[in-house]
Structures are given as C-alpha cells and as structure tokens.
Amino acid sequence: RYGTSCATLTGQANGSSGLTVHGVALAGLMPLTTYFFTVEASDPAGNLTLDDNGGLCHSFTTTDRVDGFSEQFAGTFDL
Secondary structure, three states: OEEOEOOEOOEOOOOOOOOOOOOOOOOOOOOOOEEEEOEEEEOOOOOEEEEOOOOOOEEEEOOOOOOOOOOOEEOOEEO
C-alpha cells in the first residue's frame, strides 16, 4: 500500500507470487512528491507479514517528470 501520507495509504500494487525478489511498477505518481509505503507478504499457507518500518512507513520521492514529447528550439538549432 502507498500514499502521500503514512496515515492514508490509499494506493495498492500487487507483485507476482512465488518469487523471493519482488518489484512493483507504479504509474500515475506526481513529480517531486514524497510517497510513503508498507509491504505486505503472504506465503502459500496463508501466513501474512507486514513491514511498515516500525509504524513509520518506508518512503521515496519521485523525480521531476521528463516530457519526451516537447521540442526545444535554441537559436537556429531545431530538434
């Protein structure tokens, strides 16, 4: 679960099951914004564990968004 406040984790992303290393791609994040997240994992027997950094949540900050569709005009140089 993730969100812009540790108290309100409104987003959710799911990874693949049966792996020991996970990666989750998130879309629609705002640029230059700090996000907080927790990680929940379960095993085939249904045992659930939660990593919430001791109740403080983990966090990351997004970078400025790159606009790949803009054209830059500088002097006589036309991209």
